[in-house]
Every structure is written in structure tokens, then in C-alpha cells.
Amino acid sequence: MSVAAPAAPAIPTWRPWLMWALGALCFFYGFFQRFAPSVMGDQLQRELGLDGLSVGNLSASYFYTYAAMQIPIGLLVDRFGPRRLMTLGILICAAATVGFATVHEVPLAYACRLLVGFGAGFAFVSGMTLAARWFSPRRFAQVVGLTMMAGMAGGAVAQGPLGAAVDAFGWRESLVASALPGLALAAAVWLLVRDRPPGLAGHAPAAGGARALWQALKRVAGRRQNLVVCFIGAAMSAPMLAFAGFWGVAWLMQTHGFTRPQAGTMTSLLLLGWALGSPGGGWLSDRLGRRKAVLQGGCLVTLATMIPLLYLALPDWLLAVLFFLTGAGAGTMVVGFAMARFYNPMEETGAALGLVNGAVTATGAIFQPFIGFLLDLGWDGAADQGARLYSPATFGWAFSCLIGFLVLALLLSLLLKEPRPATSGP
Numbered sequence: 072m073s074v075a076a077p078a079a080p081a082i083p084t085w086r087p088w089l090m091w092a093l094g095a096l097c098f099f100y101g102f103f104q105r106f107a108p109s110v111m112g113d114q115l116q117r118e119l120g121l122d123g124l125s126v127g128n129l130s131a132s133y134f135y136t137y138a139a140m141q142i143p144i145g146l147l148v149d150r151f152g153p154r155r156l157m158t159l160g161i162l163i164c165a166a167a168t169v170g171f172a173t174v175h176e177v178p179l180a181y182a183c184r185l186l187v188g189f190g191a192g193f194a195f196v197s198g199m200t201l202a203a204r205w206f207s208p209r210r211f212a213q214v215v216g217l218t219m220m221a222g223m224a225g226g227a228v229a230q231g232p233l234g235a236a237v238d239a240f241g242w243r244e245s246l247v248a249s250a251l252p253g254l255a256l257a258a259a260v261w262l263l264v265r266d267r268p269p270g271l272a273g274h275a276p277a278a279g280g281a282r283a284l285w286q287a288l289k290r291v292a293g294r295r296q297n298l299v300v301c302f303i304g305a306a307m308s309a310p311m312l313a314f315a316g317f318w319g320v321a322w323l324m325q326t327h328g329f330t331r332p333q334a335g336t337m338t339s340l341l342l343l344g345w346a347l348g349s350p351g352g353g354w355l356s357d358r359l360g361r362r363k364a365v366l367q368g369g370c371l372v373t374l375a376t377m378i379p380l381l382y383l384a385l386p387d388w389l390l391a392v393l394f395f396l397t398g399a400g401a402g403t404m405v406v407g408f409a410m411a412r413f414y415n416p417m418e419e420t421g422a423a424l425g426l427v428n429g430a431v432t433a434t435g436a437i438f439q440p441f442i443g444f445l446l447d448l449g450w451d452g453a454a455d456q457g458a459r460l461y462s463p464a465t466f467g468w469a470f471s472c473l474i475g476f477l478v479l480a481l482l483l484s485l486l487l488k489e490p491r492p493a494t495s496g497p
Contacts, residue, residue, distance in 0.1 A: 082268050087205035091214060093260050094198025095221035097157050100253055101191030102225035103233075104168055105133055105435070106342075107249070109317045110234035110335045111242040113324075113458040119177050123450070123459050127443030130317050132181050133188035134436030138429045140192040142288060145200075145425020149287070152266035153197035158257050160193025165253030172246035195222075196425045203412065204267045209357060212409035216353030219405050223346035223398075226316070227339040234320075234335035291422045296414050299486050300407040301430035306480030307370055307404035309473050310377055310397055312435035315341040318442050318469075326463045327390075340391050344398025352403030362410045367484045369403025374477045376400060381470050404431070413490035438472065445469035 108115065108130040116126050148156055167186035174180050195218070202214045236245040291297060314322075315338040323334035348369065356365040379385065380393040408427055415423040449465035461469075 087268070090201045090205050090264060091198070091218070093256075093264050094153070094157065094194065094201050095218045096256055097161055097194035097260065098198055098218055098222045099225035100161060100256055101164060101194045102222040103229045103249065104164060104187050104191055105137075105312075106226040106229035106316050107233060107246065109315075109320050109338070110230060110331060111237050112317065112321055113455075114237070114242050116458040117456055118175075119180060120457070121177070123443035123446045123461070124440055125177075125443075127317065127440040129177075129180060129184060131436050131439035132184040133191070134312070134432050134434075134439070135188065136185045137188035137192040138433040138436050140189060141196060141425040141429030141432065142422065143425070144193055145196045145422040145428075146287060148197050148200045148425075149419065149422060153201050154260065154264040154266050156193045157197045157264065158261045160190045160197075161253050161257040161260065162190070164190030165250040165257070166190075168246055168250045168253070172243045195428050199408065199424050201264070201266070208412065211412050212353035212357045212362070212406055213350060214353070215405045215408045216350030216402075219349035219402060220346040223342040223349070223402075226311075226342045227346070230315075230320075230335035230339035230342065231332055232335075234332045238331060287419055287422050288426075291415060291419055291426055294414055295486075296488055296490075297411055297423060297426060299483055300410050300414075301427050303366065303370065303480045303484055303487075304404045304407040304427055304431045305434045306476045307373055307401045308431045309434040309438050309476055310373060310401055311341060311345055312432070313438035313442055314470065314473060315339075315394075315398070316435060317439050318446075318466075321461075322466050322470075325460055326466060327387075337391060337394060340394040341398035341401075344395040344400075345402035346398075348399035348402025349405045351399070353405050353409065356406045356409060361489065362406050362413075363484070363487045363489050365403055366406045366410070366487070367481070369400045369406070370477065370481050370484060372400030372403075373397055374400075374474070374481060377477070378474060381474075382467055410487070410490050434476075441472065442469045445472070 108126075112126055112130070115121060115129065119126075119129075121129065144156065164187055167183045167190060171180060171183035171187060174183060198218055199215060202218070203211060206214050233245060233249075236248075319338040319341070320331070320334040323329040323337055324331065327334075329337065352365050352369055356362045359365070376393050376396040380390065380397060385393070408424060411423045411427045446461050446465055446469045447459075449468055450459055450461060451465075453460040453462075
């Protein structure tokens, strides 16, 4: 006589949300550190003797390690679980932030910024893997959107509030203070996070070690729909990572006469729009069961609002509206993560999310220094105590690369296929 296997224990409704919240807080912290240099660019130029290309490279060096690690992290999360990797990542990020705030040599500043990005790189894929394991697939896009909202909140804190702290206490002191919450968060993750709910079996490591990891990566990268989603997500993220994430503050201060806190607050409106557009787009795509149309609509809104924002003389109130709408449109790129979730089997979720997130964050690594390079090409020699000043025409020329990227992404979206959602899951 056969004996039925014991049923998996019931999971309290709050427990998946606790797992999500801790992952989202890690993403919040990483986003704060990602955006922090945007309100201290001129001070970094003065203290370290940097031009536009160099200070853009220093800020973007965060993305070099962050983007490069996304696929390896995805593979490692699939193999070893999110809890250990998130704890380690936050500890590295906090320690490297203290290092960046205390060094005075450019090479050491680069090294610390690279480590900040490396540590922060564990947060998103680990958190999304937790969401894939603890939530139904039917809610995945909404949960991704809420996670993006948490990240945008971190970026917003690194704009107006951090800008005010930098003016009041200095950039070094402000960054050192920001490391303390990271240490507390690492402890909370280690103590509270569980890699999967009770009753959900883990995937046994396949034989072959590194060879098995490489084969998984080849399968994920070989799916054309994954690559199209990568490109579209990257283009829609560029206004946030390169414009709001660094050069937007300098543009507002130099061409619109904003103070540093005012410029930081204005660019944070793009992050606020993203924070609402991400869960909104995820909810809409889950509700309609249509991913492609929501992603295309968001890309079109981003393009249609960013052109007048950059190239028309507008009153401040309308500028604020367009900052918000640009972010709301771009925030729907989270639907691309849900599409990647459905294009790939569960055991390759981490690798697929890592591929998409690596492509998305690579735009910061590429466009922050590239815009600085274009600005330096058009620089007329004007400076303020060692910090370069650029004309409105030069800013407009430099930002045109973002517009072109969005146009190409909108065209490529025609190649997307509507994924078939899973009907069951954890």
C-alpha cells in the first residue's frame, strides 16, 4: 500500500512579501550608490582634476563591473541561491563606498567605484530569483515593477536629499554615512531570507561544473527573443541611467540656472515617474495578458516626451511634467523582464534575468562616458573653478544619441513575439 507524500506546509501570505522586501531594499541601496555621483560631479572634477569624459567614466565605472557580472551572477544564483550572494554583495558595496569617499587618487577612486558596482550587482537578479520562487508566474511582472519602484526610490534619495547633504556636509562625509544602512541590511538578509519556500525543491547542480554553466548561458543567449528584449530594455533605460543618473543635473544647473538641490529634485521626477510606471506597466501587462503592446507603448511615450524636454524652451512646471512622463514611459521596460521569464525555463531564470539586466545596465557604462566625450568635443573652453561648462547646443548634440537609441528600439520591438505565460508556478 502506497503512502501519500506529505503536503507542503502552508506559507503565510506575508512571507513572500518579506522575501521580496529584503531583495527590494538591496536594490534600493544599490540604486542609491549608482546615482550618488550625479549630485557631486562638479566637486569630483575639482578635487580629482577630471574633464567631462573622465568624470563620466568614473561614475560609469560602477556599471562596468555591475553589467559584466549580471550573467555570471544569474548562473550562480541558479546554482547556489540568492541569500548568500545578496549578503556578500551588500557588504562589498558598503565597504567600497567608504573607500571611494576617503581616497584622493584617481586610480583608487576608479577601483572603489568598480567594487561598488560589483557589490550592487548581486541585488536585482537575486531578488528577482526570489520573486520567481516565492510568487506565482502570473504576478511576476507586477513584482518586478514594484522592485523597480524601490530602486527608483533609492535613486531619488540620491538626488535631492543627497544633493542637500552634499551642500551641507560635503560629499565625502555624506557617502561615509550612507555605508551604515548597508551593513544593517546585509545582516537582515542573512538572518531572514530563505532561498525558496518550503516544499519547492531546488535544482541539483548538473554534472560538468563550469561546462554546465556555459551550456546554460549559450542556451539563454541563443534565444533571439531574449536578445531583442535586451536591446529594447537597454534603450528605454538610457534616459534614466545616463541622463537622470548623471548628466541631467549638470544640464539643469548650466542651461536652466538651477541650484544643485533643485536640479537633483527635478531629475528625481524622472525616477518618480519610473517608480510608478514600472509597477503600473507590470500590472497592466499581467491584467491584459499582453506584454508586447505595453512595452511598445512605453517606448513610444518615452521618445515622444524626451524630445521636447531636451530641445524646447519650456517653463519649469512643464519641464517637471515631461521629466515625470519620460520616466513613467521608460519604467514599462520591466515588462521585458517578465517576457524573459516566460521565454526561458524555470531552471534558467537567473541566467535569463542576468542577461537582460546586464544589457540594461550596460547603457550606463556606455552612455555616461560617451555623452561626456561628445560634450568635450563641443566644449568652448569655459570653466568654473576647474569644472567644465557646456553650452545648450553642445548638450543638445550630446543627448541626441539617446534619441537615436530609442528610435531604433521602437523599430526592433516589431520583432517581438507575445510570450505564452505559464499557468502554474511557485
